[in-house]
Amino acid sequence: MEAEMIGDLEGMLAGLVAKPEYHIWGSGADTGPKGYDSIRQYYVDLLAVRRGVLEYAIERIVLDDDSVVTEGTIRAFQPGAVAKAFGYRVDELDATYLVTYRALIVWPFDLVGDLIGEDGYGSINPDNFVKVDGKDLPDAYVSLFDKSEYVSIGL
Numbered sequence: 001m002e003a004e005m006i007g008d009l010e011g012m013l014a015g016l017v018a019k020p021e022y023h024i025w026g027s028g029a030d031t032g033p034k035g036y037d038s039i040r041q042y043y044v045d046l047l048a049v050r051r052g053v054l055e056y057a058i059e060r061i062v063l064d065d066d067s068v069v070t071e072g073t074i075r076a077f078q079p080g081a082v083a084k085a086f087g088y089r090v091d092e093l094d095a096t097y098l099v100t101y102r103a104l105i106v107w108p109f110d111l112v113g114d115l116i117g118e119d120g121y122g123s124i125n126p127d128n129f130v131k132v133d134g135k136d137l138p139d140a141y142v143s144l145f146d147k148s149e150y151v152s153i154g155l
Contacts, residue, residue: 004043004052005140012043017110021117032120039117049082053141056103067108074122075100077132077141079153089126095154096137097129 003011013036020039022032033042046052054076062069078086080093090097106119134155145153 001054001056004046005054007047007050007052007144009040009043009047013040015113015115017114017116020115023117023119025119025121026123032118049079050141050144051076051078051082051086053077053138053144067106069104069106071104072102073100074103077137081152083129087124087126088129090129090131092131092154094152096132096134096141098132099124099129101125101128 003009003014016036016039019035021034022039022042023030024032033039054074056070056072056074058070058072060069060071062071076099078088078097078099080090080095080097083090083097083099084093086099088097088099101122101124104121108116108119110116132154134150134153137153137155142150142153142155
């Protein structure tokens with residue numbers, strides 16, 4: 001998660017097995033990428049839209065011999081266009097929103113501790129967001145954008 005926040009692509013891929021699989025479940029369908037190249041592209045796309053500045057307030061952790069399960073609420077800063085594409089009913093595309101959603105993630109590991117993938121289950125309320133005034137945006141988020149893009153995030 002730290003690698004996602006600072007935009008470290010190689011850090012996000014470190015520790016994956018050779019043939020990882022991500023399962024992202026929502027609305028009854030798995031939309032997760034499969035295979036190293038697809039997962040790498042998933043992260044390239046995630047970095048391109050800059051939605052990695054988030055807080056995952058984990059309320060429950062469950063462990064077994066092969067996996068870690070985390071459950072909690074994610075709050076993430078998202079540009080308006082990204083929030084809309086994610087399913088939120090935002091009204092201004094040139095603004096930033098703090099969106100909130102529930103997530104349960106199963107993190108399966110192999111015998112040497114490499115990540116096999118992610119099995120994520122999420123649920124959003126399309127009205128669970130707050131528009132964030134530009135002066136209140138955190139530096140970690142603003143630093144992901146070039147000054148020429150500031151208008152697109154409400155600065």
